[in-house]
Amino acid sequence: MVRRTKEEAEATRIQLLDAAERCFREKGVASTTLDDIAKSAGHTRGAVYWHFENKADIFEAVCERVSTPMQAMLSDLAADPGNDPLGYLRNDAIHVLRMLAECERVQSVFEIKFCKLDGGPDFDRLRSRELETHTRCLSMLEVVFAAAVRQGQLPAHLPPKETAEAMHAFIGGLMRSWIERRDFDLRARAPWLVDTFLTGLRNAPDPTAYA
Amino acid sequence: MVRRTKEEAEATRIQLLDAAERCFREKGVASTTLDDIAKSAGHTRGAVYWHFENKADIFEAVCERVSTPMQAMLSDLAADPGNDPLGYLRNDAIHVLRMLAECERVQSVFEIKFCKLDGGPDFDRLRSRELETHTRCLSMLEVVFAAAVRQGQLPAHLPPKETAEAMHAFIGGLMRSWIERRDFDLRARAPWLVDTFLTGLRNAPDPTAYA
DNA sequence: TTATACAAACAGACGTGAATGTATATTTTC
DNA sequence: GAAAATATACATTCACGTCTGTTTGTATAA
Missing domain, CATH: 1.10.357.10 (Tetracycline Repressor, domain 2)
Incomplete structure (x- = not known):
């Protein structure tokens, strides 16, 4: 699964943020790995690193x-x-x-x-x-x-x-x-x-x- | 440096707890490594693992x-x-x-x-x-x-x-x-x-x- | 009293797993 | 065809737990 359309890409970004929000709440921020987030969103770490720089970046996006x-x-x-x-x-x-x-x-x-x-x-x-x-x-x-x-x-x-x-x-x-x-x-x-x-x-x- | 007397051993235990308190406050619990604590107390991880089971154990002792x-x-x-x-x-x-x-x-x-x-x-x-x-x-x-x-x-x-x-x-x-x-x-x-x-x-x- | 055995109190080395970041491969849209 | 959007593979780091080594206090017995 690759190169979705612009809207699909934005959708995975939102899925990743939703997943991060879930993981952070369940396991805490420090104990949540990027793979946790990716898996929980139904993607891989490749998608995560495409949309965000690192965990802190994801967290800021979640907060925003x-x-x-x-x-x-x-x-x-x-x-x-x-x-x-x-x-x-x-x-x-x-x-x-x-x-x-x-x-x-x-x-x-x-x-x-x-x-x-x-x-x-x-x-x-x-x-x-x-x-x-x-x-x-x-x-x-x-x-x-x-x-x-x-x-x-x-x-x-x-x-x-x-x-x-x-x-x-x-x-x-x-x-x-x-x-x-x-x-x-x-x-x-x-x-x-x-x-x-x-x-x-x-x-x-x-x-x-x-x- | 080994096998101190009972009082000296208790002293290092307290030094470790003090060091853990400092490290936790400065860097957060998750980011503090056991080596941080040991170094900050002037000891090695050997001393830490002798007195405590793991980081959670140290944290509980600090709280108590x-x-x-x-x-x-x-x-x-x-x-x-x-x-x-x-x-x-x-x-x-x-x-x-x-x-x-x-x-x-x-x-x-x-x-x-x-x-x-x-x-x-x-x-x-x-x-x-x-x-x-x-x-x-x-x-x-x-x-x-x-x-x-x-x-x-x-x-x-x-x-x-x-x-x-x-x-x-x-x-x-x-x-x-x-x-x-x-x-x-x-x-x-x-x-x-x-x-x-x-x-x-x-x-x-x-x-x-x-x- | 002293020699000896044992265990306490560490230090240091080692192996392991896990998470991170990066580099590359693969499609698909534009 | 170029670049966007992902998956996958790879190298590196790093902290953890464990194991072993070493030294010395301490109890026991001769």
Whole structure:
């Protein structure tokens, strides 16, 4: 089997990515061999090396298939929050949680990134990009919180950095916990969880009281 | 160099574990070879294979050096919370965060477990134990929350499982975020962070209102 | 008390398998 | 006919496990 048409070639590329996603999730990234991926896709390593450079390249491609929705969410956050920044943030947080609960591909990639990824010397480029995304996300949270304080939606004594960190930790922690155990209805409970956390921020104690 | 005394042998064992901890943290578990560990400890693979069976065995030993304090904390939670369960939980959560902020070894092992561990087929035994610990932790949180509700410290409408999950996600998320970036003072902010979250629980909206 | 036997605590060499990257062969489409 | 899209074959590297060698603490007995 050789030299398919352009569309067939693109199809095998997708088959390879799907197979890689499956293998990574089942056996972890490090323990997955290129032959595993090729076999699982019904091809050989020849096809793999035609479409990709190495395992790290495949992994990046697998991740990029879901990076777009998350990036979109980030730019959502960056958009003008209007006169209800906290409501805006609430919707966005719920949206993120629901996207995870609903989209199988997002679940796969997050499970791989969370649990199946070794911090080896490959993947350095990817990790630095992740860190940058994380940083941008935190600073945008800070901006939105500042706007909420200006609108009187949150008390002024909230420490900006720690508040953003807490929000991010809470959402990220929920995602990880649910990915690892799936023992509660994330989609249904997302609004209540987010509201409960934001209620804590609204009534937060004054940090200056903590010596 | 051979046949040291009992104490010297135990010393090399500890050197090997320290070296493994360093290598795992620097290069990831999967990318660390047994020769890396031996060299970094100033020994050879002969010493490694004398003290341990394989890499997974080493990793378990590395983890067990900090599992004891965490287990102690879990049993703290299991003890009688008295007439102030929420205050008890508050102290315990702060204690966990501070132990991470203060103990370098805990930081290392958690960083390895969080970011440097591939979910390969080895480490299965370890992972199942982790899951069991996670489950026990969640059920203990449920017990403490139930007690807090009985004492009138928390509203009765809190869904037990989701509340425990949220608490665990928040603490775990904070630990992960801080491990990855260390860009805020975890030790100093721990009480405020925990109090802010618990304030959210105290004033949480009624979940039955969420269709 | 001392000689001796044994086993502990390693170091170093060896064989093996497996995964990687590359080079080449083979078709088929354009 | 040229190049794209794969399969196949090959060489190399590399980590693992095992085996053996060596030295020395230690127990036992004479």
